[in-house]
Amino acid sequence: MKAFRLIFKGLLLLALLTGCNNKPKIGFLMDTLSIDRWEKDKELFEKQVEELGAIPLVRVANGNSPKQFEQATQLLYEGVDVLVVIPVDLHASRDIVKSAHEKGVPVISYDRMIRDCNVDYYVSTDNIRIGELQAGYLSKMAPTGSYALLDGPTKDYNATLLHLGWMNVLQPLIEKGDINIVIDEYVNEWDAQEAFTIIKNYLSGNNPDLDVIIAGNDELAGGAIRALRQFNLKKKVLVAGQDAELNAIRNIVAGDQTITIYKPIDALVSTAANMAIKLANKEPINTSITVNNGYKLVPSVLLTSQVVNQQNIQLTVVSEGYLDESDIFDAN
Known part of the structure; x- marks a missing residue:
């Protein structure tokens, strides 16, 4: 047995x-x-x-x-x-x-x-549509002015697609003379520090005019925001990112970042x-x-993706369980 x-x-x-x-x-x-x-x-x-x-x-x-x-x-x-x-x-x-x-x-x-x-x-x-969402939202808020474009790395094809989306919206405004692209640079490795340096160097060169920053993701947007803070320009420059990162949503709540893109x-x-x-x-x-x-x-x-701004944080990243409400609001 x-x-x-x-x-x-x-x-x-x-x-x-x-x-x-x-x-x-x-x-x-x-x-x-x-x-x-x-x-x-x-x-x-x-x-x-x-x-x-x-x-x-x-x-x-x-x-x-x-x-x-x-x-x-x-x-x-x-x-x-x-x-x-x-x-x-x-x-x-x-x-x-x-x-x-x-x-x-x-x-x-x-x-x-x-x-x-x-x-x-x-x-x-x-990703082309994401670029169009970013540029379309900010260009409606600032139909004239100086724009900075912070692309991702060239080895990531999404950076190219995002740029195509941006230019689909911005090119007619450029041709009309309504907006001026003052920065258009690819950033290695989606590096926030490099984004910070690009914006800092521009603002350090006696270039006070900067109205909009469109960044390939929230890491780059965060680096740009750090530079804006050094020059007392936070909340004065419109900033778009992508990925609905926690820090980006906190920046939106604080008014330092205008929008991000929430990907499903x-x-x-x-x-x-x-x-x-x-x-x-x-x-x-x-x-x-x-x-x-x-x-x-x-x-x-x-x-499809969607824009996240101050008004719809609860209806997007919170209601869908992507981020916890306490993590967003308790930090601000």
């Missing part, structure tokens, strides 16, 4: 291990966790993939493109069924796609497009996770949108 129990337990353990091994493995290659919003993506992705019955394998490259390629190689060696990639470098990440396809593993480009390669799918927000992180994660599971299970995926990555029209899902 004892021997029978031991055999039964052994068979049960083997069944459990076999069941676990049959679960799809979904690799998630991330650029960085240095920005708050990426922590949310990571936590939500791991939770969603596990709830869908798969195993999430997350690796973070900390802004190092060669390291991200090494991490991809390791995950492919470990037998992942799908790779979801937030590329460190829009061009260098082509090698990840190539290596994955050599192993028969599909690749989803998440939030940022991997350029000039045969990437399988793209899940993101409409839950929906982005859910879309990517469900798509990855379908790919792992060889199930069809239907998309009605394509985005040109320089090599092909990539089947895509583009989600």
Whole structure:
């Protein structure tokens, strides 16, 4: 009887291990966790993939493109069924796609497009539209004046798309002579300190006229605001950011930042996770949108974003559970 129990337990353990091994493995290659919003993506992705019955394998490259390629190689060696990639470098990440396809593993480009390669799918927000929202909102408040544009890094294609959106709105005003672009610079690594230096150097050069700053994300907006404070210009210059970071929302409450853009992180994660599971299970995926990555029209899902200002904080980031009300208002 004892021997029978031991055999039964052994068979049960083997069944459990076999069941676990049959679960799809979904690799998630991330650029960085240095920005708050990426922590949310990571936590939500791991939770969603596990709830869908798969195993999430997350690796973070900390802004190092060669390291991200090494991490991809390791995950492919470990037998992942799908790779979801937030590329460190829009061009260098082509090698990840190539290596994955050599192993028969599909690749989803998440939030940022991997350029000039045969990437399988793209899940993101409409970044051109985000740029239009930022520029449209502030240009209505300040239809004339001096504008500073703080772009993200050139290796992130989202920075290019945001700039296209800005110029869709601003170019007619520039041509009319209503506004003047006094700064238009790409900032390495989405670095707040570099954004601070750019604005500080401009204001230090006897350039008192600055009416609007449009920044590629809230990190850059925060750096710009620090410079404005040094010159006693806070609340006097309109500032737009993106990502609805906690500090940005606090700045909006304080009146130092005008708007940010709230991206539907839950929906982005859910879309990517469900798509990855379908790919792992060889199930069809239907998309009605394509985005040109320089090599092909990539089947895509583009989600909508919304402006957050002082008036709708409660109705957006608070009501949807993205940020806690006490964290926002107790600090001000």
